Amino acid sequence: MKALQDLEIFVRTVDTGSLSATARKLDLTPAAASAALKRLEAELGVQLFVRSTRSLRLTEHGERFLEDCRPALQTLHKAAQQIAVGDPVLHGVLKLAASSDFGRNLLLPWLNDFQNLHPQVEIRLQLSDRMANVYSEPVDAAFRYGQPPDSSLVALALAPTHRRVLCASPAYLARHGTPSSPHELTDHACLCFMLGDNVRDRWRFSLGDEPQITVRVRSMNVSNDGDAVRLWALLGKGIAYKARLDVAKDLAQGHLQALCTHWTTEPAPLFMVLPSRRQITPLIRTLRDYIISRVAQLDSQTLEAW
Numbered sequence: 001m002k003a004l005q006d007l008e009i010f011v012r013t014v015d016t017g018s019l020s021a022t023a024r025k026l027d028l029t030p031a032a033a034s035a036a037l038k039r040l041e042a043e044l045g046v047q048l049f050v051r052s053t054r055s056l057r058l059t060e061h062g063e064r065f066l067e068d069c070r071p072a073l074q075t076l077h078k079a080a081q082q083i084a085v086g087d088p089v090l091h092g093v094l095k096l097a098a099s100s101d102f103g104r105n106l107l108l109p110w111l112n113d114f115q116n117l118h119p120q121v122e123i124r125l126q127l128s129d130r131m132a133n134v135y136s137e138p139v140d141a142a143f144r145y146g147q148p149p150d151s152s153l154v155a156l157a158l159a160p161t162h163r164r165v166l167c168a169s170p171a172y173l174a175r176h177g178t179p180s181s182p183h184e185l186t187d188h189a190c191l192c193f194m195l196g197d198n199v200r201d202r203w204r205f206s207l208g209d210e211p212q213i214t215v216r217v218r219s220m221n222v223s224n225d226g227d228a229v230r231l232w233a234l235l236g237k238g239i240a241y242k243a244r245l246d247v248a249k250d251l252a253q254g255h256l257q258a259l260c261t262h263w264t265t266e267p268a269p270l271f272m273v274l275p276s277r278r279q280i281t282p283l284i285r286t287l288r289d290y291i292i293s294r295v296a297q298l299d300s301q302t303l304e305a306w
Contacts, residue, residue, distance in 0.1 A: 007073050009036045010048065014066055019056060090283050091120035097142040101226035101246040102270075103127040107143060110294050114287060121283065129195065129226055140279055143291075145243050145268040154277055156288055159270040159295045165244040165251070166203075166259040171236040173257060179239070182215050182260055189220035189238035191229045203241045205263045217241075243268045248298045270295065 005026075012022040013033070023033040041048050048062035058066065098107050104127060111123055126139065145162075148155050166182070179185055182205040193200045201219050206212040220238045223229055230247060233240040234255055240247075250256040272288055274280065 004073075004076055006036045006040045007069055007076075009033050010040055011066070011070055011073055013037065013049075013056060014058060014062075017056060089120060090118040090286055092281075092283050093122045093124060094283065094287065095124040095126075095138055095140045097126040097128070097139045099129050099144065099226055100127050101129075101230055102143060102145075102243070104227055105230075105249070106245060106294075106298070107291075110291060113294075114290055117290075118286070129193075129224060140274070141284060141287075142273045143270065144273055145270055147269065148271065148273050154274045154280070155271040156274070156280075157269060158272055158288065158292050159245065162268050162270050162295075163244060164241055164265040164268050165247065166239065166241055166263075166265065167233060167247055167251065167256040168239040168259060169234055169236045169256055170254070172233075172238060175236070178257075179259055182213065182263060185215050185217050185239065188218070190217035191232045191238045191240040192217070192219045192222045193226055193229050194222050194224045196224075200241075204266050205260070207263050241265075243270075245270065245295065245298060 009022055009026065009028075012025060013019050016022050016025070019033050019037070020030050022028075023030045026033070028036075037048065044061075044065065046061040046065075047059050048065060050057045050059055096107075096111075097103075103125065108125070111125070115121055115123065124138075143158070166185075176188060179188060182203065185203065190201070190203075199219060199222055202214050202216050204212055204214050217239075221229075221232050223232075226242075226246065229240050230242060230250070232238065233242070233247070234250060239259065240256075244251075247256050251258055272284075272291070274284070
């Protein structure tokens, strides 16, 4: 912040009465300190000091400028310190996007708790299973499962080891039996998510060191809304392959049952996606840390329920 340093040199030179003493205090060369004063005078268009070989004396313009400069410099220092350590009172508008299931059932109540902690924060939330374009849409950050396909985006990991879970309601399993391996899914009604025209009916699993397998399931019901797939599973319509966080409460409460848990399911890391690092403000950092803590808490409760 060169302009701030120039003001600092001006005020300190007035206080010390010596440009060389000011330079020593600020760990500058006398030439650099002198250049700073000349730069400031050029920007203001007035002479601030009358210089002689032995002393510096403020001009009339310099005296008037000092009256306003000293309190202004104190205010600027205070502002810089607050930015450096983080403003204790967070405020501003958070424009966020999230998938329907995660956004409605998890993020929305978490944001409510976040606002209770930071009441001067306003929320603008878009819920859609279509990937939000953080470049062209008015979005500060988007919450998405999976690494974003655009490598130029900034992806802040919230749950890097998170995976999918195969699950069904106890009522469905009582009627149709419980599959002991993913190979048996072809004999069951399955509930699939659709993005655009692409039906996600190829589910991948691995077991130990064996090669990964892909099972093409029979799509009993298909929706482009992830929450609809979850609700169908709760209603006993079939087996779903969901992000574990999306059904964490249902699993913990026994409304859904995890299946084939000795198999490794597909990864579904959760990220906060931003267009650039310039968007990582203190408010975004605080929200990210808060969501990480809530995700970890919910995920541990889910694993305990298994």
